[in-house]
Amino acid sequence: MTDLIEHGQLFIGGELVDPLGSETIEVISPHTEQVIGRVPHASRADVDRAVATARKAFDEGPWPRMTLDERIAVVTRIKDAIAVRYDEIGRLISSENGSPYSWSILAQSLGAMMVWDAAITVARDFPYEEHRTGVLGPILVRREPVGVVAAVVPWNVPQFTAAAKLAPALLTGCTVVLKPSPETPLDAYVLAEITKEAGLPDGVLSVVAADREVSEYLVGHPGVDKVSFTGSVGAGRRVMEVASRNLTRVTLELGGKSAAVILPDVDLDTAVPGITSAAWMNNGQACVAQTRILAPRSRYDEIAERFAAAASALVVGDPLDPATEVGPLVAKRQQQRSFDYIKIGQEEGAKVLTGGGRPAGLDTGWYVEPTLFGDVSNSMRIAREEIFGPVICLLPYDDEAEALRIANDSDFGLSGSVWTADVEHGIDIARQVRTGTFSVNTFSLDMLGPFGGYKNSGVGREFGPEGFGEYLEHKMIHLPAGYQAPAGAAGAEG
Numbered sequence: 001m002t003d004l005i006e007h008g009q010l011f012i013g014g015e016l017v018d019p020l021g022s023e024t025i026e027v028i029s030p031h032t033e034q035v036i037g038r039v040p041h042a043s044r045a046d047v048d049r050a051v052a053t054a055r056k057a058f059d060e061g062p063w064p065r066m067t068l069d070e071r072i073a074v075v076t077r078i079k080d081a082i083a084v085r086y087d088e089i090g091r092l093i094s095s096e097n098g099s100p101y102s103w104s105i106l107a108q109s110l111g112a113m114m115v116w117d118a119a120i121t122v123a124r125d126f127p128y129e130e131h132r133t134g135v136l137g138p139i140l141v142r143r144e145p146v147g148v149v150a151a152v153v154p155w156n157v158p159q160f161t162a163a164a165k166l167a168p169a170l171l172t173g174c175t176v177v178l179k180p181s182p183e184t185p186l187d188a189y190v191l192a193e194i195t196k197e198a199g200l201p202d203g204v205l206s207v208v209a210a211d212r213e214v215s216e217y218l219v220g221h222p223g224v225d226k227v228s229f230t231g232s233v234g235a236g237r238r239v240m241e242v243a244s245r246n247l248t249r250v251t252l253e254l255g256g257k258s259a260a261v262i263l264p265d266v267d268l269d270t271a272v273p274g275i276t277s278a279a280w281m282n283n284g285q286a287c288v289a290q291t292r293i294l295a296p297r298s299r300y301d302e303i304a305e306r307f308a309a310a311a312s313a314l315v316v317g318d319p320l321d322p323a324t325e326v327g328p329l330v331a332k333r334q335q336q337r338s339f340d341y342i343k344i345g346q347e348e349g350a351k352v353l354t355g356g357g358r359p360a361g362l363d364t365g366w367y368v369e370p371t372l373f374g375d376v377s378n379s380m381r382i383a384r385e386e387i388f389g390p391v392i393c394l395l396p397y398d399d400e401a402e403a404l405r406i407a408n409d410s411d412f413g414l415s416g417s418v419w420t421a422d423v424e425h426g427i428d429i430a431r432q433v434r435t436g437t438f439s440v441n442t443f444s445l446d447m448l449g450p451f452g453g454y455k456n457s458g459v460g461r462e463f464g465p466e467g468f469g470e471y472l473e474h475k476m477i478h479l480p481a482g483y484q485a486p487a488g489a490a491g492a493e494g
Contacts, residue, residue, distance in 0.1 A: 004036060004037065005186055006038045012046070013206050024040055030319070033366070039185045041209065050206035051218070051221050054203060058148055061203050075198075077197075082116065086113065089187055092186055093109070093158060093187050097155050097156065097285075100324045107157060108158070113163075115160060115463070119168050119447075120171065121448065122448065123468065126469075137481045138479040139476055140479060141475070142476075146473050151228050152228070153180055154230050155330050157282070162188070171468070178207045179208055179218055180207065181209075182209060191207070222246050224248055226250070227239060227243050231254065233255045251459065254458045256453065257411075260293045260418075261418040262294060266419045266421065275293060276311065276314075283326050284338075284387070284388065287386075287457075288445060291391075297397065308353040308372055314370045328362075344382060351374045352372075355368075370392075372392050373394060407433050407435075408432075410455070411455055412457045413455040413456075414436055415438070417443055418438070436450070436458070447463045450464045
């Protein structure tokens with residue numbers, strides 16, 4: 001994409017309005033290092049306006065008072081429009097953050113559509129009201145929308161994470177202020193346009209791109225009932241701290257340092273390509289990436305050779321080239337972060353098996369070679385800290401007990417996988433790893449199941465009925481003795 005994309009207004013409550021501040025955000029291509037877009041930088045006053053609009057729409061507007069079927073109809077139109085515009089969305093995000101085009105199509109646009117679709121499925125069957133026989137008599141348990149939601153999304157998968165928050169929030173009847181990252185605000189305007197055309201009522205959604213200071217102001221705003229945040233552990237801690245001043249409910253999806261456990265009986269023809277795509281996905285900028293590969297010492301040399309060959313064969317280049325498998329990192333700071341960790345790993349005694357520098361012939365753009373470290377100890381910083389770049393660690397282990405200790409010896413617990421010829425044994429391994437999502441002989445993230453982390457990887461869940469419920473409050477209504485619930489009352493919509 002070569003044309004400069006400029007938006008001079010903010011999307012507040014369904015309308016494009018002039019910003020109250022004068023600052024702008026420049027969007028820079030990670031490939032060309034040139035400005036490709038410009039949008040207003042929301043001020044605190046703009047946030048006040050967005051929250052007030054959302055508050056009024058929730059307290060007085062039609063959206064929370066519509067039937068579930070009416071809300072589903074609007075959300076379905078949003079999902080369908082994303083499906084129609086998937087190529088435009090994928091290309092736009094690749095231009096913003098450097099995601100390879102093929103991966104953007106899969107995860108950034110079609111993946112987002114799948115999130116919307118799965119939320120609709122959950123919404124149809126969710127028990128909004130439930131009659132119970134209580135200790136003291138009959139009770140009605142009711143689940144009602146939490147209110148105004150601040151949805152703060154990162155730059156690595158902006159549409160996917162926006163969908164993870166917006167879909168359940170909207171379907172439950174909440175109103176939302178969406179805060180995209182300064183690196184990737186352009187695709188949020190496409191989403192805003194889609195919601196408007198889909199018939200989302202005025203006031204229900206606002207989009208305010210801003211930096212960390214204004215984001216913190218949004219998170220701490222007294223008019224916000226819930227914050228849903230995806231980002232780094234440090235930022236997540238700050239979100240929780242600021243939100244706690246108002247006792248605002250929070251869902252935090254944070255970082256990871258996930259382990260792919262290779263068992264001695266593994267078929268490497270299956271495991272190597274499967275783990276390679278899961279480790280270096282999105283240029284290594286994925287919280288669920290399998291960044292620690294655990295290899296049995298009995299087959300370590302063979303496994304190291306296979307993964308080094310697979311990593312060195314990855315096609316690095318222009319993110320808009322369909323052949324590209326690894327693109328540039330989102331910003332110069334992220335490129336430097338990867339180079340810093342590569343240096344740290346070498347100083348710690350790990351061995352670079354492949355990569356470690358800037359790819360040949362790519363002197364412009366924030367590129368880092370797909371890098372694999374061997375002879376890594378789990379005590380090394382490169383094994384313990386989230387690098388968020390194409391730098392992967394290969395760790396040897398002696399027996400299965402040690403593999404489990406290494407997998408669990410982490411401050412994170414977001415994802416993981418096991419690769420074995422014995423699926424039942426793989427499931428047993430999965431039960432013993434303390435992480436929120438785990439795969440056997442594959443890597444997957446299913447939108448109908450709960451997604452989230454143990455330990456520093458987060459608080460709460462997204463996706464499935466568990467994530468849907470994060471946008472609902474629980475109310476208990478005591479009923480008189482002898483009350484009989486009407487037929488078909490269980491599960492009635494709110």
